[in-house]
Amino acid sequence: MINTAARACVFVLSFVLPGSAAIVLAQESLATLADRSTVELIRQDIEYLASDDLRGRSVTDDTIDLARDYIHRRMESLGLDMSLAQGDGLQPLQIEVGSAIKTIESNFIELKLPGQAIRKVVYGDGFSPLSIGRDSASAKGRLVFAGYGITSEEPAYDDYAGIDVENAIVLILRKEPGANDPESPFDGQRNTRNAYFAVKVQNAIEHGAAAVLIVNDPDSVQEAVKDEQRRIGLEEQRLAELEALLTKLPAEAKRNIAATNESIQRTRDSIEAIRRDVENAKRGVLDLPDAGTQTRQSEVIPVGSIARDLVDELIRSAGKDSLEAIESKINATYQPQSFVISNDGTTVSVDMKPAKVSSDNVIGQIRGKGSLSDQTVVIGGHYDHVGMGGFGSLAPGTIAVHNGADDNASGTAAMLACAKRLVERLSRVDNHRNVVFIAFTGEERGLLGSQYYVEHPVYPIEQTVAMINFDMVGRIRDNELTVYGTGSASEFEGLVDEANQDFSFDLYKVASGYGPSDHQSFYRAGVPVLFFFTGLHNDYHRPSDDFDKIDFGDLGRITDMVSNVAFRLAAMPRRPVYAETDPRIQIRRQMTAYLGVRISQRSGSVEIVEITSEGPAAKAGLQVGDQIQTVGRREIRTTSDLLSWVRNHSPGDEFTIRLVRDGNSMTLSGKLEKRSE
Structure with missing residues (x-):
């Protein structure tokens, strides 16, 4: 949350991460933004919001505030009234985000090494x-090293073979054997499910x-250090920008000076905190x-992470x-190396509590006029995502x-583009x-946020x-x-069909107003809703959901069509x-298999009227004329039945088709293949 005094410097906070083309837009004047075309603004909005510098816009990361400030500024640039909510267009809410430690003293490991006094290792040192395990618990037992903690039939590998871990504290390596070996019997350089923490x-x-005590792997350690050092570099650039700005502010701009000084101190504190994170x-x-x-x-037992240097010792x-x-x-032999470290008794204590963060809805408006001005239409899209992974990934x-x-x-950019269109059109109404x-x-x-x-x-x-809700509208296919x-209002189907006449989308209309996105909050409160969506895909909630995969031309078409609605x-x-x-309801998925x-x-x-040469059906023996x-x-009664079945399956999935050929019933089997892009 930023207060009214700090809001005057929102434009400052939104450009404090220089160095990439995506963030240049955040430094431009409002007049420059107003001159850009809708599609160009959509492209640049997505480029900024999906840039690496925003680290996935998780509500647990301070970059969510950079996204918030950018959206606030973009709304202002479109001429929206930003005086709602607290008077600054920001509506703060508290979000539960998992766990936080209760005290440093109650989170520890006690180790007993041969010939040494009991050694206590505490949180932060x-x-x-780890939140994957029990919130508050203590366990004491023998200390056993169990390699990668894997039991696998294919490939045949078992870190627990010949080792008793009953009531023991188990040390487990992260990932799986041969993570950098293309010839690994697991799956080359890709993780199998054996590598998952859970x-x-x-x-x-x-x-x-x-x-369980997790031991991090060297590659992940190196990447984590690089990431923390990069964060320090970005914060140092941010600090330099703020300090330079402070020297340019006129003495009478007391509010701006005070807010900038606060930002400078917060940035210095952040740098020190990140330096501590680098050591960890x-x-x-x-x-x-x-994890x-x-x-x-997993909630049955305590789970923690222990430093590699301590494990080595x-x-x-x-x-x-x-x-x-x-x-x-x-990694070289693919043979387990498990053993008992100590029988003297090791203690692991974890003590966590629910954690909360504050985050903001960003709200702008076009004020109503005339006899309809006591009624409201809401147009929205969420701007948060899943950050660096973990929750939701x-x-x-x-x-x-x-x-x-x-x-x-994509949905945030479309919502802003829709605002641009409506500001222009409603000014004449x-x-x-x-x-x-x-x-x-x-x-x-x-x-x-919507609730x-x-x-x-x-x-x-x-x-x-x-x-109206925009969520995942950037990758239309077919x-x-x-x-x-x-079907959430009697007028809606006709309204959508009429708006589509100029755009000729192949509309897949679902009557239900429910679904796992923000429109559902409104529908449950008695508000008719429309949710526009281009379908789930294989990059959903993965690091591969990148800027270069967005179809900007069709996203512009969608924005224009929805603006008409x-x-x-x-x-x-x-x-x-x-x-x-x-x-x-079932959320619609893009077809990835064929x-x-x-x-x-x-x-x-x-009936089959054509078969692709060397395709899965041809390989399975299907023929033209088969029913x-x-x-x-x-059961397949309509063409939609078959298309829906394929849509909900993935490349590599096996199929068994029962058909009628020349009056005779037969069953054929095969395997779906990846659909070409």
Whole structure:
């Protein structure tokens, strides 16, 4: 949260990370921004919001505030009224983000090395609890090194073979053997599920472990150190910019001087904190959320991260080679090297509590006019994402920037572009509703920002006549645009069809107003909704959701089409009438696999009319004229049935098709292949 006094320097805080083309836009004047075309602004908005410098816009990272300030400034540049909420267009809310330690003293390891006194290792000095395990617990037992903590049938490998870990404290290496070996029997240089933190912890529990201590790997340590050093570099640049600005401010600008001094002190404090983080990173200690969040299986025992130098010392005290030597031996031979380190009893204590952060919805508006000005239309899209991984990531164990270009920099940019269109068009209309634009925070944590707004609206929710939601609209395929909520008001389907006449999208309309995005918060409160969406894809919630995969031309088309819908909703005399819809929906996925057939619905059956040479269907033995009866357990009655089945499967998935050929029933099998881009 920034107060009204600090808001005067929002434009300063939004450009304090110089050095990349993406961030140059954040330094430009409002007049320069106003001159840019809509598609160019969409491109530059996404380039900034999805840049590495914003580190994935997690609500747990201070870069979420850079995104917030940028969006606030862009709304101002469009001429939106930013006096809502607290008077500055920012609506703060508290978000629960997992765990925080209660005290340093209650989070520790007690070690007993041969010939030495009991040694206590505390949080911040070689040890950290991990949120994947139990919140508060203490365990005492033998200390056992269990290699990578893997039990695998294919390839055949078991770190627990011949070693008893019942009620023991188990040391486990991160990742899996041969992580840098292209010929590794696991899966070359790609992680298999054996490398996932949750799988390792669950396996330890199944073998009777009382607690788990994770040992970071050298490559991850090196990357973590580089990342922290890069953060220091960025903060030092930020500090230099602020100090230079301070010298240029006139003496009478007391508020700006005070706010800038506060920013300078915060930046200096941040640099010192990151330097401490560098030392922990060098020792290989993971942060609380780095292994992910609890599962029903993992919450059973305490889990922590221990410094590599301490593990090396422990291993040597047991008369073994160094930690590095043991890692090298396992990686070279693919043979486990597990052993008991100490029978004297090691204690692990973790003590955590729920943690909260403050984050802001960003709210701007076009004020209504005339007799409709007591009603409101909301247009929104969330701007937060999943940061460097962990919570919400679909790349388990990966610590890398999840840029979120499609999810949801695309929706945020489209919302801003829609605002630009409506500011221009509604300026010529004498009677229209308020149009409130909201960049929501906390969507990735459970629609928290939109739910908070619904509970604390700037205009009465009873007078909010419609909500339009943009979420993942940047990667259209096959000209398919999905629209949810067409049945949430009786007028909506016709309104969408009419707006589409000039754009000719192949609309996939879903009547339901429910779904896992911010429109659902409004629909549950009795507001009709429309949710525009171009489909899930294989980069969803992964580091590969990048700027260069956005289809900017079609995103511009979507923005123009939705702007027409929004204009009608703002100006139409009659208020849309809310309608109940089915809460059971399935989120539409882009087709990534292909079967290699063209089909037609003929005489009550689905018939193959063309087969791709060397495609999966041809390889399975399917022929032109075959009538498809079932795929797997799904009965195929329409062409949509078959297309939907393929859409919900991935390349490599096996299929079994029962068909009729020349009056005879037969069953053929094959494997789906990757669809060409």
